Amino acid sequence: MKRSGSVFGLMCACIFLFGTCVVHGQPNGSIVGSGTYVVVEPASLDSLVAIAGGGEHSLALSSDGSIVAWGANISVQCNTPAPNEDFIAISGGWAHSLGLRSDGTIGACGWNYYGQCNIPAPNEGFVAIAAGEGHSMGLGSDSTIVVWGNNSYSQRDVPVPNEDFVAIAGGGEHCLGLKTDGTIVAWGRNLDVQCNVPAPNEDFVAIAAGGEHSLGLKSDGTIVAWGQNGYGQCNIPEPNTDFIEIASGGDHSLGLKSDGTVVAWGRNDSDQCNIPVPNENFASIAGGEGHSMGLLANGGVVIWGSNTSGQCNVPVSNEGFVDVAGGQYHTLGLKADGIVVAWGQNHQYHQCDVPLPNSDFVDVTSLGNHSLGLKSDGTVVAWGYNDFGQCNVPEPNDSFIVIDAGGRHSLGLRPGGTIVAWGDNGSGQCNIPAPNVDFLAISGGASHSLGLKADGTIMAWGNNNYGQCVVPAPNESFIAVAGGYSHSLGLKTDGTIVAWGSNTSGQCNVPAPNEGFVTVVCGAHHSLGLKADATIVAWGMNAYGQCDMPALSEGFAYVTAGYHHSLGLNRAELIAVAFSSIAADSEEGAITVHWEVQADEALSGFRLYRAPMQGEFCCITDIPLSPCTRTFEDRTIEPGMEYRYMVAVLTTDGREIRSLEVTAHSIAPPLALGQNVPNPFNPRTTIRFSVPGSQHVGINIYDPAGRLVMKLVDKQMEAGSHQIEWDGRDSRGRAVASGVYFYRLTVGKETSTKKMILLK
Known part of the structure; x- marks a missing residue:
């Protein structure tokens, strides 16, 4: 999606920076974000049991049955279906997401233009799901397939006989189904012969569908690929052996080897085929449009490739951040060591290409499509969109103590309280009112500017079409300012917020109780306030969930906003004054x-x-x-x-x-039984579980008729998380047949049961 140079986001929060005030240390923590671009903290990406890649978003299934989603959320594809619990499988489409619950029902969220999120009635009895670009698939317990959503190429018309299916896969505009006899059925768009399964069509145990190509895994561990091959996505690297799982991206392919290594081939313009080192200990794989994912055996996840919407989350370790800033389509994070980390849209304006040397930064800010960084020596570095000179820092470029980015203009504050402004001045947003002295804080809106004076008054100039420059009386006792697309906020010494300007989305309706605030922030059409108890309050436009922040509810020392997304530094601590x-x-x-x-x-x-x-x-x-x-x-x-x-x-x-x-x-974990990985499997799979205390634990395998197949665990175990492997054999050591099996965890009087599929 291309960006518009005439539409801008806003995210500036300013506080007292010099004068007689208490100086607190900077926060130091992880970044969390909601809205159009979702960022999750590291703790959310532990103890995972499954992963799935979408167009520009990513999904993970936690061992507790909840779904974690991050990346692009413009179609609310990361707003997981409520209640977010009891999920056993996930799948990501171009801009929608599917989740399968343990009771056989499907939850869906995101883009719904074709009705791909409208699950047909009765929504029950499903055992597998798959999301295509604009269509969705469900496999019933009766081995039949249901397809809904886009039908441009008859992808809803499942070939007859619609029976005996054991696995499904959704591609761009085509569908794949795997039969119990090891044959593949393909239908839908076939312009690139992605539905022409190569002969011999037999002995397949797994399937995967890409944008316009298809993959099949044979029982002997070899991969067969067909369809569009413009990027070599169908050219399986040698040796084509020992594969146990396959996955497809938009124009690339992935294979997981039995030794836990990943092989990737095809389109690689975003490094989606460059597996990070060490390439080992992977338990499952998934592909997005231009990114790749690997689930580690320890429940962690590795993500690589395109990160234009944050689908790879924070591209470095999400910890040790002291500042964060959101632009229109990108995000900046400042590490404690002075290095700036940038991710998001970058191909047009290069607002994520931090100039070298990337060091000694003490502040970062962004708004539209340009970025500013303040160095420890008082110089300003600017990069990104520059058609209006907003990146041309005026000389002398020194002695700056505060910076802020407007829509297409930039602001800098010097000692003595003078403001320097440069860039677009079409609305007079760079014409600082006289006398240009005694300013303590600054904030740039889309096309207006704000300055806080030492006497507690606010000066506002530039575009005033919505009254965003008319400060309500009494204009006094302010300690912070923030400017949005066409509204403004001011924080008073008593902890109350004053809002003025455009109120089309309720961005000026401060929720009650209006008290206890220590920071104010503006997005394009939404507002945020950080309270003294480290909780965040958000109001205004909420079309993308930018104000629905369950993850941003408490424990924060800093908050900011992009155009339609919100960001915070989590688990951060401020400096104290006594050691006792x-x-x-x-x-x-x-x-x-x-x-x-x-x-x-x-x-x-x-x-x-x-x-x-x-x-x-x-x-x-x-x-x-x-x-x-x-x-x-x-x-x-x-x-x-x-x-x-x-x-x-x-x-x-x-x-x-x-x-x-x-x-x-230390507190022992609750009783939990995770979904086996991989699933479907052949012949081995891993089952993870946790027990709350030292107790006798039993895990048994049953066939669909309820007959005992194998006792996997029957012993006393310590509290904690554990895992056990089943090799697909019964208690006599005989290999069991392909099909559905059930595994049951028994601890004391409590039991938990899940389903798995063996495909040979």
Whole structure:
């Protein structure tokens, strides 16, 4: 989708930056975002059991049965169907998503132009799902296929006899079905012969459909490919052996080997075929339009390729960020080491190509399609869209202390409170009102500008078509300002927000209670406020879920916004003033240590030490924590264990001062049974499960008639997460036949059962 140079997003929050005020340390955490571009924090991408790639979005299934979605959300394809629970399978289309629940019903969200999200009645009895570009498929427990959505090439017309199917796959505008006898049926668009299954059409155990090509996996571990081959997506690399799973992207293909390595071929203009190192320990694969995904055996995920909509999430480790900024179609993140990370749309304006050297940045900002970065030496670096000179920083380019980007103009604040403005001035947005002194903060709107004076008044200039430059009386006691597309916000000393200008989407209707705010932010047509209790309030336009932020509800030290998306820094801590205590809190999967420090020591950082109750202490922080850190989340723990912790203060003269000990007992996970991976499988599959305490555990395999096939587990086990492999054999060591099987976890009086499919 091409960007419009005449439409801009806005995301600026300004606070007191000098003068008589308390200075807090910068937040340091992970980025989370909602709206048109969804960003998820690292904790959301652990304990996964399945993955799926869409056009420019990605899906993952958690072991708890919930779906995690990120990337493009312009069609709300990442707004998972409610309730987000009990899912056992997922599939991504071009701009829609499907989820299969354990009760055999299907949930759908996203683009619905062709009715691809309208599941036909009765919505029940499904055992598999597949999403095409604009159509959807469901496999019933009776082995028949149902197709709905786009029918431009008769993809809804399942060939007769519609029976004996065991797997389905949706391509761009064609469909594939795998029969119990190992043959493939293909129908729909066939302009590139993607429906002409090569002979001999036999011995297939898995299928995958790309944009205009098809793949089939044979029982001997070889792959057959046919259809469009303009990028070599049908040229399987040698040796074509030992494959156990296949996946297709738009114009590329993926294969998973039995040794856990991934092979990729075909279109590679976005590096979607360049598997990251180490290429090992993969348990499943998935392809998107221009990106690829690999599910690790430990439940983690690796994503590579196109990231134009954040479908690869944050392209580096999503931690250690101290600032974040959202543009119209891109995002900037500033790391604690001064490096800027950028992702999103980049092909037209190169707003994600950070100029070298990418170092020593202390602030970043964006709005439309250009980016600004402030260096520690007071110079400004600008890149991206520059048709109006918004990237041409005026000389002398030095001594800047604050920057902000407008739609097609830029602002910089110098010592003494003078503002410098450059770029588009068609509405007078660069004409700073006299006297140009004593400004404390700045904010650029689409075509208007705001400045906060030292006396607490706001000056506004530029486009005033909606009254966005008419500050409501009394114009006093303001401590922060923010400008949107055509509305403005001001934060008062009493923690209340004043809003004015366009209110077409309710962006000026501050929700009650209007109190306790510490930061204000404007998107294009929505607004956000960060409260002192680290919660975020959002209001205004919500067509893309930019105001529906369950993940952005608490624990934040910073918030900002892009055009139609919202961003926050999560799990961040601010600097404190006294060191006198240490405490530890437990939650499932983690122990969090908190401490306070005194101000009479020159600190350079912290180390954290941990020991079992009867063991020695060892350092669990590879590098010292920053001086502003006051909490540490330890996720390298065993469930149901008791630990001791100490915090060591590092002083600038090289001393290490250790705190007293604190103890905490880790919480055991709940009883959970994950979906087997891979599924369908041949002949091996892995079953993950967790138990809440040391108990007797049983896992049995049953056939559809309820007959016991195999006892996989029958023993006492410790609390925690576990996994077991089934090799497709019964209790006598005989290979079982292809078909549907059930596996049941029994712990005490509790049981959980799931379905799996063996395809030979």
